[in-house]
Amino acid sequence: MSSNLDPAIAARLKRSPDGLVPAIAQQYDTGEVLMLGWMDDEALHRTLTTGRCTYWSRSRNEYWVKGDTSGHVQHVKSVALDCDADTVLVKVDQVGAACHTGARTCFDADVLLVSQ
Numbered sequence: 001m002s003s004n005l006d007p008a009i010a011a012r013l014k015r016s017p018d019g020l021v022p023a024i025a026q027q028y029d030t031g032e033v034l035m036l037g038w039m040d041d042e043a044l045h046r047t048l049t050t051g052r053c054t055y056w057s058r059s060r061n062e063y064w065v066k067g068d069t070s071g072h073v074q075h076v077k078s079v080a081l082d083c084d085a086d087t088v089l090v091k092v093d094q095v096g097a098a099c100h101t102g103a104r105t106c107f108d109a110d111v112l113l114v115s116q
Contacts (some may be wrong), residue, residue, distance in 0.1 A: 021039055028078065042063070
């Protein structure tokens with residue numbers, strides 16, 4: 001699929017074999033890690049130009065804008081690439097739950113013990 005993503009950004013991205021990069025959503029003011037989604041070039045372009053997080057659903061093979069069905073919107077505050085350009089960090093203002101289970105974050109229900 002063709003995308004309107006800035007060619008300079010597209011040239012830097014290191015994608016998985018299926019053309020995706022992981023996108024971490026983080027609450028902009030608290031640093032809370034909310035969720036991990038997947039973006040291709042078009043999803044990243046839409047995220048950058050609309051101010052709403054757009055992801056690629058690997059299970060449904062379609063784009064989805066966070067909050068369109070749930071009302072739990074992610075308002076984009078900033079977007080950054082990591083040092084290898086193989087992960088996107090999207091700082092957002094999360095409205096409601098970020099996790100599809102209804103939890104605020106996807107990372108608080110199954111905390112693993114660390115041996116010390």
